[in-house]
Amino acid sequence: YDDRDGHIWMDGKMVNWRDANVHILTHAMHYASSVFEGERAYGGRIFKSREHSERLKRSAQMIDFEIPYSVDEIEAAKAEVLKSSGLEDAYVRAVAWRGVGEDMGVASARNPVRLAIAAWAWGAYYGDAKMKGAKLDISKWKRPSPETIPVHAKAAGLYMICTMSKHAAEAKGCSDALFMDYRGYVAEATGANIFFVKDGEVHTPDADCFLNGITRQTVIAMLKDKGVTVHERHIMPEELEGFEQCWLTGTAAEVTPVGQISDYTFEVGAMTRDIADSYEKLVRS
Ligand code: PMP
Missing domain, CATH: 3.20.10.10 (D-amino Acid Aminotransferase, subunit A, domain 2)
Known part of the structure; x- marks a missing residue:
């Protein structure tokens, strides 16, 4: 999935798909401090989009971090990603995680919280x-x-x-x-x-x-x-x-x-x- 054309929204900017990377010492990589959403757009509109953005915010709070974007900002970012994908029907993945900080221990209160959003075509999940x-x-x-x-x-x-x-x-x-x-x-x-x-x-x-x-x-x-x-x-x-x-x-x-x-x-x-x-x-x- 990493070797594709297109763009991924990361921390407020659209970055080239192939450059949407994180450092190996990312807290989430080591301690699972990550939450995500799976959404589907049909005919250019994400079904229950707001509910998904709200759940993403809630999931983060449940695992003890705050996503530094409002639901409205997440909604706008998803719309931008969907538009840039050129897809009408798409799977949309938002992921928020604790990044690299000053410490490599379990505690990570001072690590930045990051957010990325990508969209791609995904057909029937269970095939035939x-x-x-x-x-x-x-x-x-x-x-x-x-x-x-x-x-x-x-x-x-x-x-x-x-x-x-x-x-x-x-x-x-x-x-x-x-x-x-x-x-x-x-x-x-x-x-x-x-x-x-x-x-x-x-x-x-x-x-x-x-x-x-x-x-x-x-x-x-x-x-x-x-x-x-x-x-x-x-x-x-x-x-x-x-x-x-x-x-x-x-x-x-x-x-x-x-x-x-x-x-x-x-x-x-x-x-x-x-x-x-x-x-x-x-x-x-
Ligand atoms: N359970 C698990 C473990 C899941 O990953 C999902 C998919 N998000 C669901 C249930 C169904 O949730 P939803 O209908 O919100 O996609």
Whole structure:
């Protein structure tokens, strides 16, 4: 991704894509003091842009730093990046981190906080699983307790086990991994939230120890508008067998049907297709 034409917004300036570098002694590199956003633009407009900028600011506060730009300034920077990319449909990545300071220890209060924003074209996150239904492996790692780490931040440190779980899943021919949480309840995938259908009603894990995705919230509102009952609750892994349909939600994943989790299979049914279609319409409306 580093050898491309174009520009990346860094600390208030547009810099050449190939020159958008940081020093090796950056605090974030060593201690995961970094938060980020994944956003999608459709037809030149970022879906829920402001919500993403607000979440970025909140994520930083949750891991103890303040991004030195207001939500309005971040919004303007994202618009500038999108325009300079020349793309109508794009993935937008904002990342904020603690830079190089006077010290190389864990403490970093005097290190500058930095912000960068890039945009590029990114198609279906799960490739053709979007049509057929993704296959998920169950991760051996658990989503941690809110007493262990700020679980609601979109912070780099929470992604270490996501990468490991995704690699293990891919090695078994799966598209992604599903996490259980520290109590053993069904939680989320490595970059997306999960929904299940049974007897015409929808069940989704309570977002009490993982990211309450913007897409998750959008889809819950959409289901309620359609008059569908949505249960946000603790879901036991034993219940997977009884669910008829399943899908993932996320900015990158959008609404992706799930065909299989471990040995349990799901149909890519009418409700899944309807929600995927409605989401597609909404983001472009
Ligand atoms: N969980 C994790 C771990 C994620 O990385 C994402 C993607 N940001 C989500 C859930 C879904 O969040 P959103 O719908 O806000 O993209």
